[in-house]
Amino acid sequence: MKESTTKASKPENTWFDKPANVKKIIVALFIVCAMLMAAEFFYHKHAYFAAEEFFGFYALYGFIMCVLLVLAAKVMRVFLMRDEDYYD
């Protein structure tokens, strides 16, 4: 590969490398999510579908479907995954 590519001898300590900082991000995400759920009370949805009117529909749908997506994908791996050199 490129000669400039090297392996780091020891991990550098950048901001992201500190677990505490990562935790901060996660906490921030939780807060943002909570705020978005709260926002549900403050605007008028121009609904075209019955489902939309359900409280926090987009949030819940997004969350649930993503979990289902990942779970389904994990099941697919059982059937579809092959070695990297399968076609060679």
Next chain:
Amino acid sequence: MTGILLYASLLVPITGGLLLVAQKDSPNTRDVISVVTAAILFAIVLSFYPAVLAGDTPSVTLAEPIKGLGITFTVEPLGLLFATVASGLWILTTIYAVGYMRGANEANQTRFFLCFAISIAAAIGIAFAGNLLTLFVFYEMLTLATYPLVTHKGNEDARRGGRIYLGILMGTSIGLLLFAVLWTYQIAGTLDFTAGGILEGKASPTIALILLTLFAFGTGKAALMPFHRWLPSAMVAPTPVSALLHAVAVVKAGVFTVLKISVYIFGIDFIAETGAGTIILWVAAFTLTAASLIALTKDNLKARLAYSTVGQLSYVIVGAMLANSAAIAGAAMQIAMHAMGKITLFFCAGAIYVAAHKTEISQLDGLGRRMPYTFAAFFIGSVSIIGLPPLGGAWSKWFLLMGSADAGQWILMGLLLLSSLLNIAYLMPIVGRGFFRPLPADEAARLPAGTIEEAPLNCVVPLCLTAAGCVALFLFGDAIYNYLQPILSAPEAPAADQ
């Protein structure tokens, strides 16, 4: 004047051939004579265009060996097209051959160029034949004149190849073609190429079917399976021979013969009405598929190209057998388009042999970067053969598909399209390998990267020109189509030709 020119078109190559034999001790003069002869011939052929475009068909009769049947030469659009292709490419091939033969240190160069000249004369004779007898005469002459070229190397391989070559071509032509010619003569009382055909109303559908089948198989040069084996066998010849004769003159003479017989002996309408082409249509369809499949299995470059030619020839036959104006246009165009494309490929194969001494496809890795012009030309030729725009080959395929759609032959259409894909499968890897695989380590070590090692200029320039020709044929496809109009519309207005 046209009469004199017609004779000249036959005599010029032969005279040139004899002159160069006289000059055999000074190779430079000899080779100049070859090129000049070719140029003169091309000029003569071109000089017929004004008359033919004006709707004229100049004609002369040399002799009448059989009562009522002359050795007659007539210039008509189809023949002129073939003559133009053959004579035009002869110039380039001659230039190329000079470079190749010297580059490859071939023996007997004088004999080579002499036979070459006679072959071209024979091809011109076929192109301008005014009746079936004349055509047959020059057809045989072409077989015989090319035989020494096929066996040029003189070794056991060449002999075996030559034996198959002569055996199949002579066997089919005398065994089937001659018989069909005689039978036609007996039925129709004439063998003149006549607009709208001579058999209509004289032959029953069954006899028409048998006759056309005999004609098509009898024309061994058209390489319909199972009479295709001579073509790969003929690849033992030096590459310029393969280039001009087995990509242009000989094989095109074969399909041209079938096409001309379909148009002028049977008549397009007659074939369409009687279904006389049914058997051959499917034989040709089989051939073009099977030949492509076989080509896939060949590692020898020339062998692969030979099988490719077998397949491509069948396109012309398919067009002739479909017998509607679009299909005939496609068939006629395919003669020109394939000639230009395939000669490019053979030139490239020869250039590769001269410059790098490689004959097998598996040895071509990385060679494209060393011979960029050759491989670029090979790419262009391949795309044209496959039938993709923007190269000439696209138009012939277009018209053949139009023709099969007009005839409602959906399966055939599918096969033609499948064949295009197979063509890709056997041609494009050659380009891909050449450009994009690494050179073998020992070769890479020998020369620094980026070194260009092309064949001599005499080889490279012609192949670039023919590659450019493939592009030009795309742009001028319309002109060729308009030029062919008289034959395509002839059946509707036969009175005009009386």
Next chain:
Amino acid sequence: MIEGLNPALILIAGALLVPLIPQPARRFYVVLLPLVSMLQLVMHSHGTFAQLNFFDLPLETFRLDGLSFVFSLIFHIAAVLGVIYAIHDDDPIHPTAGLVYAGAAIGAALAGDLLTLFVYWELTAVSSVFLIWARRTESAFKAGMRYLLIQVGSGVILLAGLIIHFTESGSLAFNAMNLETIGGKLVFLAFGIKCAFPFLHNWLQDSYPEATASGTVLLSAFTTKLAVYALARGYAGTEMLIWIGAIMTAFPIFYAVIENDLRRVLAYSLNNQLGFMVVAVGIGTPLALNGAAAHAFCHILYKALLFMSMGAVLLRAGTCKGSELGGLYKSMPFTTVCCIIGAASISAFPLFSGFVSKSMIVSAVAYEHLTLVWLMLIFASAGVFHHSGIKIPYFAFFAHDSGIRCEEAPLSMRVAMGITAALCIGIGVFPGLLYAILPYPVDYVPYTVAHVITQLQLLMYSALAFTVMMLWKIYPPELKSVNLDTDWFYRKGATALLLPVSALTARSTESLFSLLASIKSKFLSVFEKTVGPGAWLSRSVDTAGMVTLTMGSLLIFLLLYLF
């Protein structure tokens, strides 16, 4: 500006000169060329030009209208960005093939008839394969062959379709078509292959990740969007497309989740994004078609940006496998930022380009009250964020530090990424600029409170899902693997079929020939026994024998004649 001159021709003719121009002049030339032709396009008046009568067929080789303008404009922009991105590379193959490819795509978009369309259609296939082969690896070579076969296959189906369409209708004009006729169906199928319809899609995931870093950037821009354009032109409002599109949005994301090669993940998400456009084309209302065009426009940019960032990673780190990457933000901060901008755009975050185009499509679906389709699109939107928005940047640049330390991307790449990122944000912030060039008048407002909040809810909660699953270690890890997809059928199935069939054909014709030869020698040996040297028919007969024979003959004659 030259009236009637097709910008595609400028681009193609100019591109062919590229290999002949020495460096460093070539660097300027390759950027200038698409700019010049873009100028020609932008300055040109709308209408039909360069009409030819070829083969007695009226051809309209240059038709400029609202729809074709948007597509050819964005193709030009992509071409400029693509060549800038590759300037650091001295190999002339990229700019040459890339610009011919771009020119062909533009020519196809500007084609007013099916024959011209076919010509350019095939040219895109033939030129683009070089971008794959240019990787110069064994697997790229093979992938290129497969790609070429499928692309040309689409072309020949188009050819068959247009010929049948022509015989059925007598017209070659490329306007609205339908699925009633065989011709129409075949043309639809041809478009569908290039558009990577479900089950016809796998060439995309098969080939794009095999191309060079710069090659994939160009590849991602043209072929599929050309197909979207063709569908929008020919099959707008075809209901089947809504369902095809909906499936396209949904099912690639499952693969994207478990795919290891990040450029292949992007290829799946490309597929998913196409689904949105196809749905829009299927709806066929002005809003939907505007949405399709706008989404194609934005998509080309952000997808290019994502591929650019992954290309930079590939160039510098030498791999694009999620399982081998991580922590690259330390070495390639600029690339990381650009990648995140691209990810935000594709995920349709407000203020990024994807938002202003995708919401048009979703709204168009909503206006038609297609509940199921709508649910699928929403799901797909969440899913695309999941894999393109989060997975790509996360596994490449963050996640667990792989320890790879490399240089930042070369200047040319950074410039290209920078411009593209700026465009993504620019469109997101000033959607009016994009809306102004859409084929139909736009009175759509993307930034409503409801839009923004619902979109943020959707995205943030799927991010939440990702985070939760990562924390609980439910999320599937990146593994060295390939996943079976429809390419199995031609990579294993066809190979298993074609090679034996061709070998069999070769062998059987060969044995037919030797059968003939052996029949010949059989005959010869029979004849040799009867007429060969010394055999009974050819040996010398002695005098007595001859006389007997003669007398016998005479006797027979006499008997015959006298009695």
Next chain:
Amino acid sequence: MLLVTSVPFDMIEQLPAIQLLLTLLAAPICSMLRNGDLSWRIATAASWASAACAFAILHQVWGGGSISYEMGGWPPPWGIEVVIDELTAIILLLVTLFGALVMTALRQSLTSIMRHQRQSLYYTTFLLCMASLIGITITGDAFNVFVFLEISSLATYTLIARGRDRRALTAAFRYLIMGTIGATFILIAIGFMYMLTGTLNMADLAERLPQHHDNKVLHASFAFFTIGIAIKFAMFPMHYWLPNAYTYAPKATTAFLAATATKVSLYVMIRFIFDVYGVEFAFGQMQLGTLLVPLSIAGILVASLTAVFQTDAKRLLAWSSVAQLGYMTLGLALLNVNGLTAAIAHMFNHAMMKAGLFLAVATMIYRTQTSSLASLSGIGRTMPWTTAAFAILGIGLIGVPFTAGFISKWYLITGALDKDWLPVAILLIVSSLMAIAYIGKMLDVMYFKPAPAEFAEVKEGPMSMLIPCWAFALLTIYFGIDTRLTAGLAERIASSLLGGS
């Protein structure tokens, strides 16, 4: 035919006699000279002069005229009448022209095997043979036919027996026996006719025979004649004398025999059938066709196939001759214009090609001393000109266009198709393929097999042999293009023969 214009008119009538006398007189002169070289000069001059006469005669009768001349001035039926029409003229040309060409080549060929004195005798015999063939051709008297036939046969035996190979003697002996039987049969046939009609003049016979058509004696006469003449022209299966005779005849002699003897016999057959017995009788009443067609076809196929397997060049060509004679009899039996044209044209064309081929082989033998194919290996490189001439002639024999062979084959197959005999036409095509096989086999050996060591240094043949070889080769091509003299004339003859019946 410039020659003729300068000859006084009344001399033209005498030309046939002059022709005959030239050769007849030159013969004893040669025998007395005992100087091979000089004899050769005289013999060659005489034969060329008679060839010139043949040209003049042909010019005279061209277009349907005929010459009738009474020997010694007695009118027929008492005197011996000489009748010349177009058919006669072309056979005369065949005999004298090809004879003269072979004669030209003969000297070089003979010097290597014979002493001078022997040579002059040889030329004498040769001239006698030629003279008698001329006699057969021009006479209008049935008995004269027999007489000349005997003379020619005797001369031929002698020529064959001159062969160096001891087997030549056996061959000559067998030929002698068979020839004698044939001649005797013909004599018997003529005798029967004389019994019935009291005349030997062919014209008179033609006039008187029709009244005896139901007479068994005439039937017997026809049977004897058919078998007798069939032996003479070696019709299958009475051909067994021919391969040996041709193989062992010395050097260029074979060329002359192959060209002339059988053709003249065939000519006699045509004369008798059309001008004496009458077509109606021969083919109608006697069903000659039903015998001739199967035998011809069998002959063509069997002999062609046999030729394919031969390992000796001369024997191969001899077998090919048997096959080619089959073409002629088949053409005759087709009994239509095209068929008969083919028969007559092929007599001329085949004579030319086969003479040329044998001459070319003789030239090769002159250098190698053997005619086995194996020893001719690679001769294409050592004797390129001879081999090239051989190749052209061989291609002609196959019937490739632009050669004379193609023309005759064309007419023959057209004739078969005219009769709707499709299978016959197909068999003819098949036999052409066999011709490719045997000629191809020879060319393959000559051009491609490596030369045996002892012949590696062989020189090109002498000019005196090469020039006649090439004359035959060039004529083969010429008559493939300009066919007025062959097919054109033959077609007129055929129409008049058939029209006259």
